[in-house]
Amino acid sequence: MDxxxxxxxxxxxxxxxxxMTIAVTVLSLILAFALGLVTCFxxxxxxxxxxxxxKLYVGLIRGTPLLVQVFYIFFAIPQLLQFLGFDVRLxxxxxxxxxxxxxxxxxxxxxxxxxxxxxxxxxxxxxRSLGLNHGQAMKKVILPQALRICLPSLVNQFIITLxxxxxxxxxxxxxxxxQAKIYQGRTMQSFATYTWVAVxxxxxxxxxxxxxxxxERKVKI
Amino acid sequence: MTAQIVVNNLHKxxxxxxxxxxxxxxxxxxQVVCVIGPSxxxxxxxxxxxxxxxxxxxxxxxxxxxxxxxxxxxxxxxxRHIGMVFQxxxxxxxxxxxxxxxxxxxxxxxKTKREAExxxxxxxxxxxxxxxxxxxxxxxxxxQQQRVAIxxxxxMEPDIMLFDEPTSALDPEMVxxxxxxxxxxxxxxxTMVVVTHEMGFAKDVADRVIFxxxxxxxxxxxxxxxxxxxxxxxxxxxLDKVLSV
Numbered sequence: 001m002d003x004x005x006x007x008x009x010x011x012x013x014x015x016x017x018x019x020m021t022i023a024v025t026v027l028s029l030i031l032a033f034a035l036g037l038v039t040c041f042x043x044x045x046x047x048x049x050x051x052x053x054x055k056l057y058v059g060l061i062r063g064t065p066l067l068v069q070v071f072y073i074f075f076a077i078p079q080l081l082q083f084l085g086f087d088v089r090l091x092x093x094x095x096x097x098x099x100x101x102x103x104x105x106x107x108x109x110x111x112x113x114x115x116x117x118x119x120x121x122x123x124x125x126x127x128r129s130l131g132l133n134h135g136q137a138m139k140k141v142i143l144p145q146a147l148r149i150c151l152p153s154l155v156n157q158f159i160i161t162l163x164x165x166x167x168x169x170x171x172x173x174x175x176x177x178x179q180a181k182i183y184q185g186r187t188m189q190s191f192a193t194y195t196w197v198a199v200x201x202x203x204x205x206x207x208x209x210x211x212x213x214x215x216e217r218k219v220k221i
Numbered sequence: 222m223t224a225q226i227v228v229n230n231l232h233k234x235x236x237x238x239x240x241x242x243x244x245x246x247x248x249x250x251x252q253v254v255c256v257i258g259p260s261x262x263x264x265x266x267x268x269x270x271x272x273x274x275x276x277x278x279x280x281x282x283x284x285x286x287x288x289x290x291x292x293x294x295x296x297x298x299x300x301r302h303i304g305m306v307f308q309x310x311x312x313x314x315x316x317x318x319x320x321x322x323x324x325x326x327x328x329x330x331x332k333t334k335r336e337a338e339x340x341x342x343x344x345x346x347x348x349x350x351x352x353x354x355x356x357x358x359x360x361x362x363x364x365q366q367q368r369v370a371i372x373x374x375x376x377m378e379p380d381i382m383l384f385d386e387p388t389s390a391l392d393p394e395m396v397x398x399x400x401x402x403x404x405x406x407x408x409x410x411x412t413m414v415v416v417t418h419e420m421g422f423a424k425d426v427a428d429r430v431i432f433x434x435x436x437x438x439x440x441x442x443x444x445x446x447x448x449x450x451x452x453x454x455x456x457x458x459x460l461d462k463v464l465s466v
Contacts, residue, residue: 129274132297
């Protein structure tokens with residue numbers, strides 16, 4: 001139960017894990033942002049096929065637990081591909097990145113859709129009445145406002161994804177959680193280990209929240 | 222020469238509700254036409270059909286010899302020549318006053334940044350708001366916002382301006398400053414279609430007043446005629462109500 005002694009041994013390991021946690025979270029969020037935007041545009045498309053594709057994707061992600069998705073990407077898909085004759089093996093990092101991207105992308109598309117719908121319809125009409133086409137109006141008028149509207153929800157999704165990344169440790173991805181489990185298994189110091197892990201995540205999220213608040217204040221309409 | 226705006230047997234349905242029941246009218250270049258009538262009479266819908274913010278269900282609209290109801294026509298091109306001013310101003314809240322005015326000419330690559338800025342400042346001076354160039358819309362009063370909205374529409378150098386109840390959302394003391402800008406536009410020969418409840422403005426500025434009710438034009442006449450000697454009993458009833466207050 002010696003928190004101080006455990007910290008001395010555990011901290012170097014958690015710092016190694018921290019790099020992996022941050023790497024997979026930041027990369028997946030950047031990719032998910034793009035994926036979410038594209039999916040959102042599909043959802044708002046006039047072509048039923050495109051709407052159908054985006055609905056299916058979002059439905060699949062929302063309808064299954066993240067842990068199942070991790071296993072599916074890491075174990076199930078490679079086996080299917082092998083059966084089809086492709087020798088594809090994913091590293092835990094790559095599998096984790098793909099899973100988190102697909103997962104956050106689906107939720108972000110819903111966040112974007114809500115924000116775009118929240119922009120007053122008069123804005124689109126004003127832009128169109130000036131001669132801008134739909135795409136130009138989106139780019140110059142609707143999206144800049146929608147991004148401001150959705151910032152709080154987006155930050156919320158960042159936090160969720162950061163925390164969700166701890167789940168990838170189950171496929172052997174050496175993040176904070178993975179390092180902690182290894183250490184705990186070796187020393188049986190469950191209380192001290194997981195207390196420090198919780199503190200690590202708390203601090204990370206406190207920093208993220210602080211930065212987000214600053215950004216939010218800057219871009220307020 | 223044909224009129225600048227020709228509307229021919231225009232019908233508009235919202236679902237099963239017929240809002241416009243066969244509207245025909247012609248507006249000559251440089252004319253100011255005010256459209257009056259009770260709410261729900263279809264006047265705003267008519268105006269919004271002229272730049273196809275509403276898709277007409279049936280009928281034909283020709284603006285500057287271009288049949289805009291023809292789906293083959295590029296409506297975005299046509300809209301550049303038709304300015305529109307909305308009841309709720311609809312300024313872009315994330316852009317400064319100046320940027321609001323410069324946005325469309327820049328995005329459509331009609332002007333360089335320098336030209337667009339020059340034009341924006343010129344227009345702001347014209348509507349008396351030069352000192353607000355760098356303000357954000359939310360910092361302006363309603364009347365100021367509407368004047369900026371007029372300047373924004375003028376930045377595209379339109380030859381037609383549509384006004385959709387431009388003073389209805391304003392506090393009474395701000396109505397005058399917006400009407401003054403509109404009067405000046407009219408005096409400079411702009412073709413204007415104004416949906417309004419400002420009977421004073423209609424009397425002073427309009428070449429012609431159109432009274433609409435229940436989706437049809439009930440009466441159209443010069444203001445001197447329609448306000449003093451309305452022929453249609455509906456027009457008389459409406460004017461009695463709005464002029465007696």
